[in-house]
Amino acid sequence: MAGLINDEDIAEVRARARIDDIVGAHVMLKRAGSGTLKGLCPFHDEKTPSFQVTPSRGFFHCFGCGEGGDVITFVQKIDNLSFVEAVEMLADKVGVQLRYTDGGGHRTEPGLRTRILEANQAAAEFFERQLMTPAALAGRQFLDQRGFSREAAEHFGVGFAPRGGRDLRHHLERQGFPSSVLIKAGLVRENGGWDFFQGRLLWPIRDSGGHVVGFGARRIFDDDRMPAKYINTTDTPVYRKSSVLYGLDLARRNIGKKAQAVVVEGYTDVMAAHLAGVDTAVASCGTAFGDDHAKLLQRLMGNHDAFNGEVIFTFDGDAAGQAAAMKVFKGDRNFTSQTYVAVEPNGLDPCDLRLQHGDEAVRDLIGQRIPLYRFVMERTIAEFDLDRADGRLAALRAAAPLVTSVRDKGLVGQYARELSGLIGIDMDEVRREIARAQRRGDRPEPEPRRRSQPVKGDGPEPEQPSRRGVPIPPPGVRELAVERDTLKLLIQHPELLDASWYGIEADDFTADAYKMVYEAAREAATTGVREWASGMRDLTEDPGVAGLIVELAVEPILHEPDARYFATHAAKLRLLTVLRQIADLKSWLQRTDPIEGGDEYRRRFGELLELEQRRTRLQTASVGFND
Structure with missing residues (x-):
């Protein structure tokens, strides 16, 4: 620079x-x-x-x-x-030779830029004529298979680079262009003097003024020695891939007039969009859409109005497309315009969409755009298991900073309501988490956890892994107090258990270590060990859990226990399980449309009613001792 x-x-x-x-x-x-x-x-x-x-x-x-x-x-x-x-x-x-303060861009040849642009224009005309030759049959077939007529190819200036190796060089030298200019233009390679593009379909890349600054070329022959599907002009005095957009010459005036830009992913997508009537479509050239591209589009749309215009991105529905969306989101602050995403449900790009469903489908795709924030929010939430309470909490914590980063603060409340519905969490809890995210400011959030990753609680001390990797909860974790107290009763006073074990099951324990202690107790009861606590410890393969059994066997119990005391604790434990199940069901029902959900929605709603009745019974049974 x-x-x-x-x-x-x-x-x-x-x-x-x-x-x-x-x-x-x-x-x-x-x-x-x-x-x-x-x-x-x-x-x-x-x-x-x-x-x-x-x-x-x-x-x-x-x-x-x-x-x-x-x-x-x-x-x-x-x-x-x-x-x-x-x-x-x-x-x-x-013909003015410019000087730069740091000498980094010192121009040694007055008029070099103009000569390069002239050489590029002559090359574009040469390539376009070559497309009609017998040697370019594969190129014409490629265009025809993608729904582009000869008139469309001519409109976009599509051309063909001969396979001879030096055809373009010889043609341009005969027109008076020296090899030094052709090399600096990126048309000819410095070593050997070979044409840079050989045996490829080409698209001329023009700046907003209509000057040809470079070319994009697609592989069409199987024996092409260059394996890359697409290659582009290397950076030259007139071409920097980080700051040029294909189709800008055609879209420039419409972008300014409509205050809208549609960013697609390839040359044929630009062609398809324009032919379908989306005349504000552009694409980056050989690189991801970046900050310089954003500033260029914003300049075209103007910065006079704080929320003037809209920029719509089309991405493939695959992982690469989602990654591209996340990258654009990180640079979203470069826009004063509102940003949107248009993704075809079946993963079709605009070119394939037009080919299969016609021009109207392309227009509908752009018309059905959704805000970029919502797209990113939905993809962020999708990383978590929303059927689990800890998954919903983790999803909320990951998504809340996205809401706080919305430029139009008037939309924060709306996005908060959408987030509540997407995750299935109470609106007040969503507001509190958004407020916490705002207080934290713009600190980077941790990478989202995948569905298989648990989320730890907010206890006073971190869980310590045992030697086999099972986390051992320390005493004093409030969320696990009922589980721990119930296990202390079970280990220290097994004689108070009834035949049903008061209905306690392994799934009533949320901590893996506590669940393993319970399972050891059931196994000890089945095998008939002599010494209850010692037998449980011997039946446990994990040394950390074995140590936990010893710890629970000696930890004090606040009240002298009897059967009623045990039954009350068991009811409290089972009530917590039912409350988790109710929360999971409510979350699912909140995220699901009753009509689309059909029979499944009605079945789960019936389950919710049954759980509410069970909750009432357990609440009554759990009233008694309050440790």
């Missing part, structure tokens, strides 16, 4: 670049007296000329829309270029 352009050179560009010549290339100007020229404004629709150019002062101004400035400003606005890009383009046109 070049440094700052020398101020004297900028002034020289302004002096040499006559504003009437530059504007006259875009606007029909007529003399209006007093040394002024007048024409129809190129920046807004009008029938009566209100656009004036004053060559003696080097300025233009539109009395209709208010646009105005000097020759550099005009080039910036008409071609949607940055200030530096506009100065460089004008410098090449009028």
Whole structure:
């Protein structure tokens, strides 16, 4: 990247670049007296000329829309270029050699940019003619199989690079282009002088002003020595893949007029979208959509309104597409426009969608876009098992920072309600977690846990793994107090158990170590050990759990136990299980549409009613001792 352009050179560009010549290339100007020229404004629709150019002062101004400035400003606005890009383009046109403050971008050849653009244009015309030759049959078949006619290929300038190896070089040299320019343009390789593109279908990549800055090429022959499906022009003085978008020349004016940009993933997707009527479609070239692309689109749509316009991304439904969506989301703050995602349910890209279902299906895909935040939120939540309470809590903690990052704070409440419905968690709990995320600020959140990964509780001490890897809960974890107290009774007073063990089952214990202690007790009862606690310990293969049995055997019990005390604790334990089951069912019912759910929805609703009755009975049975 070049440094700052020398101020004297900028002034020289302004002096040499006559504003009437530059504007006259875009606007029909007529003399209006007093040394002024007048024409129809190129920046807004009008029938009566209100656009004036004053060559003696080097300025233009539109009395209709208010646009105005000097020759550099005009080039910036008409071609949607940055200030530096506009100065460089004008410098090449009028032969000014630019100097940069840090010397990093020092230009050794005045007019090099212009010669490269001319060489690229000549190459594009050559490639386009080659597409009609017998050697390009495979290329024409490729286009035909994807639903593109000859007229479509001509509209987008699709071409073919011959397989000879030096056909383009010889053609351009005969037109007077030296090999040094062809090498710097990325058209010819420095070693050997071979054409950079050979035996491939080509798409010319143009900047917003319509100048050919590079090419994208697709593999169409099985014996192609280059294994990559697509190759692109390497970075040159006029082409940087991180800041160019394919289709921008065709979409530029519509993007500005509609304040909308549709970002697709490939050259044929751009073609399909435009042919289907989505005339704001563009695609990145040989690289992922990045920050520079975002800034370019935002510049086209304008930054005057805080929420002006919309940028719609189409991604494949596979893992790569989801990863691309997450990457775009991280750079979302580059936009003042609202960002959306359009994903075809069956994973079809716009080209395949048009081929299989027609133009209307492509338009419908864009019309059915959803906010990027919601798309990312849904994909984030999908990483967790929402049928488990700990999975829902983890999903909420992962998704809450997404809600806090919404630029339009008026939407936070709406997204909070959506999050509540998506996860199946009470709205008040969602609000509290969002508030906590806001207090934490923009600190990076941990990577989402997958469905198979448990989420630890918020106890006072972390669980310590045993030697075999089973976490051993320490004393004092409030959420596990009833489980621990019940096991202490079971180990220290097995004589108080009735034949049903008060209905206690292994699934009543949420901690794996506690569940293993219970299972050891059941096995001890079946085998008839002599010493109850010792027998349980001997039946346990895990040394950590064996130590836990000893610990529970000596840990004090707050009250002198009897059968009623034991039964009360068992009821408390089973009540917690029922409450978890109720929460899981309510979450499922909240996330499921009653009509779409059909018989399954009605069956689960019936289960909920039964569980509520069981909860009432257990609440009554659990009233008694309060340790």
